[in-house]
Amino acid sequence: MNSGKYFPLLSTLTSLSRSVSYTILSSLSTHVEFTYHAFIIYSHSDSRWVAQTLLPLLEEKYHLKCCISYRDFQIGKPFRDNIAESVYKSRKIIAVLSSNFSKSNYCRYELDMGINRLIERGDDSLVVIRIDNEVASKLPRELREKHFIDYFDPLERPLWKHKLLSFLNVPDDSSSRVDFCTLC
Numbered sequence: 001m002n003s004g005k006y007f008p009l010l011s012t013l014t015s016l017s018r019s020v021s022y023t024i025l026s027s028l029s030t031h032v033e034f035t036y037h038a039f040i041i042y043s044h045s046d047s048r049w050v051a052q053t054l055l056p057l058l059e060e061k062y063h064l065k066c067c068i069s070y071r072d073f074q075i076g077k078p079f080r081d082n083i084a085e086s087v088y089k090s091r092k093i094i095a096v097l098s099s100n101f102s103k104s105n106y107c108r109y110e111l112d113m114g115i116n117r118l119i120e121r122g123d124d125s126l127v128v129i130r131i132d133n134e135v136a137s138k139l140p141r142e143l144r145e146k147h148f149i150d151y152f153d154p155l156e157r158p159l160w161k162h163k164l165l166s167f168l169n170v171p172d173d174s175s176s177r178v179d180f181c182t183l184c
Contacts, residue, residue: 036072037064038168039090041110043100044070049131050096057161062170079106087113090125092168097130102138115140118147127167129160 038058042050050068058064067090073082087093093114101107114126129149130136136144149163150156165172 034089034091035065036067036086036090038092038094039067039086039114040094040096041101041107041114042096043098043104043107045100046096046098046131054094054096054129057164058168062165064168064170080109083110083113087117093117093126094164095126095128097128097134097136097139098132099134102134115143118142124167127164129164 040050040054055066055068058066067086069082069086072086073079087110095101095107095111095114117123118126124147126143127147127149128136128139128143129151130153131151133152136148136150139148147167149160149167151160162172
């Protein structure tokens with residue numbers, strides 16, 4: 001399946017060389033210090049899940065500094081520039097996939113910027129968390145295979161926190177996990 005059909009902005013990222021955003025991307029792509037642990041991309045229609053499920057885990061329990069557009073984007077700065085800075089000043093990028101996300105041009109653009117960073121740096125910086133029955137096949141294959149957490153799937157839901165914390169390189173202090181090697 002052609003991911004360009006669903007994420008058309010990915011193909012336009014190469015034309016950014018004539019824009020201000022490309023200057024920001026170029027200067028930030030070599031920047032090694034990060035302002036945020038994670039930049040969270042989500043549809044504002046899914047803000048309840050982000051506020052009640054994701055942020056308490058990351059910010060309250062593990063004290064990670066997350067970048068959220070409504071709270072952390074600079075007022076008066078072009079949206080495109082805010083996105084570029086957030087993508088490159090965050091150690092990791094978390095995209096909250098839903099049917100609302102797929103309908104949002106802003107979300108798709110933010111995801112395209114995250115994919116661009118993933119390709120440009122070759123780092124393990126982007127993960128997608130699916131929270132509803134949105135078809136995952138709309139995502140580029142690389143994201144579906146390596147960078148995907150399926151919160152919506154009842155079989156995978158019990159593992160989503162552990163997978164996310166592992167992706168973020170945060171030790172999971174969950175006492176509910178059992179180390180099966182110690183039972184051998």
